[in-house]
Amino acid sequence: MLSEKLIREILQVALEGGGDFAEVFYEDSVRNILTLENSNIENVKTGYDLGVGVRVLSGDKVSYAYTDDITKESLLRTAKVAGAASQGSAKLAVNDLTRKGITLIHPIEKKPMEVSKGQKAELVREANKGALNYDNLIKQVMVTYADKTQKVLIANSEGLLVEDERVHTRMMVTAVASDGEQIQTGSEGPGLHLGFELFDRYKAKELGKEAARQAVTMLKANPAPSAKMPVVINNGFGGVLFHEACGHGLEADAIQKNSSIFAGKVGKQVASKVVTAIDDGTVKNAWGSYGVDDEGESAQRTVLIKDGILQDYMYDYKTARKEDRISTGNGRRDSYRSIPIPRMTNTFIDKGQSNPEDIISAVDDGLYAKKLSGGQVEPATGDFVFTVAEGYLIKNGKIADPIRGATLIGKGIDVLNKISMVGNNLELAPGMCGKDGQSVPAAVGQPTVLVDQITVGGTERKGD
């Protein structure tokens, strides 16, 4: 770890070019990954990342340099490189550093570093077994176990000094089912800002079983039709649609560049009245939570949309400073190799009034998207395409036959305005969120929702 004296020296050197803000980000991370395929443990990996990034702001300009050589000489050289692009003339003094205490809101009981490799291997085998034993149609199972322990120290020229430790543990199971003609996959992948006690909450064998159930169900599904129809999106990972198609447009950098449909709309109706959306980095032990963000700001809860009306955006230090306000604690980076930018933490549509069963009953003829997989969005326009991993037709208010190969196509803001029912069963689900080449853990979430109309693209070929 770096001494306070050295940190001040780095900050001072960084400001010598005339910058108006300097920051040091130190990271010491260890990660472990195990992968199993065809019942063999194929890859076992341990990675050590240690490095320091120095950021200097000079007006709107950011300059950043990093090094993985943490000798004093290299750190001061890095600070000089970061500071060289500044254009100001005033030489700012670095404030005295005051250590910021953080309240431990995400307790970790079983540190992954203290769990034996053998135990992790056992868990991966259990999940494999759970999936294989589910049905003879399961031909292949892939399991990944991953943990990461990241220690960070953040200090800046305004006098902030803070440390945080983030622990993430996750398991992902993918099962492949085949009847000789068709092949379908199912997957399950819980993850939390938590240690090995994740597996007290989720049993590896059950995860395998659930992935297998999805794969087998989809194997028996018919090709999806293509049409515009009402779509019920299930709780949990269904929130990925909001995250991708709306959440990114609520990040302050997109707003300030006017590359978001939500720019200039605070106080205006942007969604149907039943929609309240929140970003909350303080949810206990949730996948996207932390004590402080990667700029040292405490995690917080930000209401983005309330009863359909846009309330606020997500800010990091730089975008907040530009509007003369304070950050919402959304400054994140994927490692010391990257600059912090506004990012989501745990972002979700808040729970509503309806029972999930009543939502299904309200639909005569539509689609139930029980599980979504990946999607793609044009951030500037909100145009999206999502793949439905597990879907069913809804007929006369009842869930009917499973369908496969459905995609949902549309624009984020249209969907927000067409949500007519919101369930009372809010749930979060983990994902890795990519932006500007940086990947960070972010949770998505929602209760079950009804969208009155979405274009469904299917693989059913009419007129063949």
Place this chain on the structure above:
Amino acid sequence: MSGLNLLELIDKAKELGAQDVEFYYQSSIDNSIEVYEGDVESLESAHSKGLGIRVFLDNKMGFAYTADFNEKRLEEVIKEAIANAQIASEDEYRDLAEGDYEYDDLDIYDPNLEESSPEDKIDLALQIEKVALDYDQRIESVISVGYGDSISKVRIVNSKGLDQSYKGGIAYAYLYVLASDGEDKQTGSALTYGRNLKALTPVKTGEEGAKNALDLLGGKQVKSQKAPVVFTPKVGAMFMYVLAQALTAESVQKGRSLFAGKLDKTVANERVNIIDNGSLEEGLATAPFDGEGVPSKKTDLIKEGILTNYLYDIYTANKDGVESTANASRGSYRGIPSVSPSNFYLAPGDQEAEDIIKGVENGFYLHKVSGLVTGGANPISGDFSVGATGQWIKGGEIKGAVNEVTIAGNLIDFLKNIEEIGNDLKFNPSIGSYGSPTFKVRELAISGA
């Protein structure tokens, strides 16, 4: 090399219990610049290095990496790699490259790049932004525009006597623009790259980014129908990405490929030649050897419509009893090598792209697809369904833009129906090093209104 003696470390690893060991050392200098509205928005620069360690023990493999070369840490990392090998499953096909091979001398490093000034790099990015903004009034903003370069050194040393290194450099610049006609908004992007600053084409690229967005403004849905589809090189390259994943021996051996069991069979139109070439000097993924030290080469995967080979690394080649095609890729020192394409492309034909369009009576000119690389194509069944944007062709002429439709089909039918191929091969480096010329597919299902 930063005080690291890799040959001594091999002895150290053996002392600690490794039977065989491989070190992959990488150091790089990276710069990137982003500009916005005529000013520099951000500057990043980095000197980094790291070491990936693979340990082999009783046919089991373990991996660990570190950027910290402190002596104590290095010992700890070697021990971790050994402990990781101990819990891995035994597999007789795990092996290292057997000593040194013969290597091509490739021209992938230009010292001019290291000497270019930051001012020239900034000017280049500013020029791209200006060209795009000036191109047409309907260009609302340049959302992002940037320049980047990377110079990296790689050295692989293993306990079977291999010791090789190379140095390479690449510069690139890109833009992402937003066009608006008052009602509709569309985005466009373009990218240029080369071994030095002079190889970049700021004017052409700025115009191309702008044009890509403008072409799609005011898009309307078309009726659901079956129609011929002309692919731009950009979208063609994305389909090459999907095909490449299915053509790796790993996918085939694990039963995750539509090409499993189809070797020597016709899988495409006889005009189709699909090639992987790691020693293509103008390619982005070019190096004298792959991530395991095997010399890069050209591999025909589909030749005149017939499936002739798969992409192999040492492990998958051992499994099939063939030679590695030098397709072990690691991403960086942090990655375990796995099979992955190098420069992968559909070979050009002899037609002008314009003539292909002229020959279409009623069809779709496909500019953009979404969802393809994120689950829209099933690599096993070959079924795909993706969101599509482009223009409609009527009587050989390009008419209005088309939006919010999906195209669906099967990859094998798609390959068999490629009936005209242009001479304009172009790589699309946004998702790797995949290339394609303009080509026409006889018929695909388009679903719209």
